[in-house]
Amino acid sequence: MKIMPVVIGRKIWNKRAMTRRSFSEVATVSDEAFALLVLENYRGKWISQLQRAADDTIEKQPTKYTAVGKEWNEAGIRRFTALYHSVKASRERDVETTKEWDKNAQMDAVPDDDNNSVHTTAASTARSEALLAIPMDDLATM
Numbered sequence: 589m590k591i592m593p594v595v596i597g598r599k600i601w602n603k604r605a606m607t608r609r610s611f612s613e614v615a616t617v618s619d620e621a622f623a624l625l626v627l628e629n630y631r632g633k634w635i636s637q638l639q640r641a642a643d644d645t646i647e648k649q650p651t652k653y654t655a656v657g658k659e660w661n662e663a664g665i666r667r668f669t670a671l672y673h674s675v676k677a678s679r680e681r682d683v684e685t686t687k688e689w690d691k692n693a694q695m696d697a698v699p700d701d702d703n704n705s706v707h708t709t710a711a712s713t714a715r716s717e718a719l720l721a722i723p724m725d726d727l728a729t730m
Contacts, residue, residue: 591623591626591627592615592619592623595615595619595622595623595626596614596615596619600614601614601615612679617672617675617676617679618672620675621668621671621672621674621675622668624671624675625653625664625667625668625671628652628653628667629651629652629653629654629664630651630652631652632649632650632651632652633648633649633650633651635649636648636649652664653667
């Protein structure tokens with residue numbers, strides 16, 4: 589599933605952008621917080637859909653912060669605010685670490701065949717891996 593192209597826009601989020609820039613240069617704090625909120629909101633529903641494919645007696649689960657055709661409820665808005673502050677604080681803590689990763693990646697990188705330039709991918713890879721590694725149950729405690 590590819591959530592970030594939908595959140596940010598396909599023109600901005602493409603393979604070239606992610607190989608040439610860090611995640612935080614492509615996705616804003618709001619983008620990242622919203623993507624986490626969407627994952628958390630639909631998790632139960634998606635799991636129940638998968639389970640229903642094998643056993644049609646499983647009940648469909650509703651979304652956590654929205655109703656069909658409805659806007660985000662108050663709990664969803666509060667959760668977005670909490671995720672926003674969490675992502676912002678995380679990015680601020682990671683600035684120095686990311687700079688170090690970028691420095692190490694540039695020292696280890698092989699020049700690009702097209703124009704012999706070095707493209708840093710360590711920061712974007714690390715952030716993407718960190719986002720994907722979050723167990724869904726842990727999102728509720730962020």
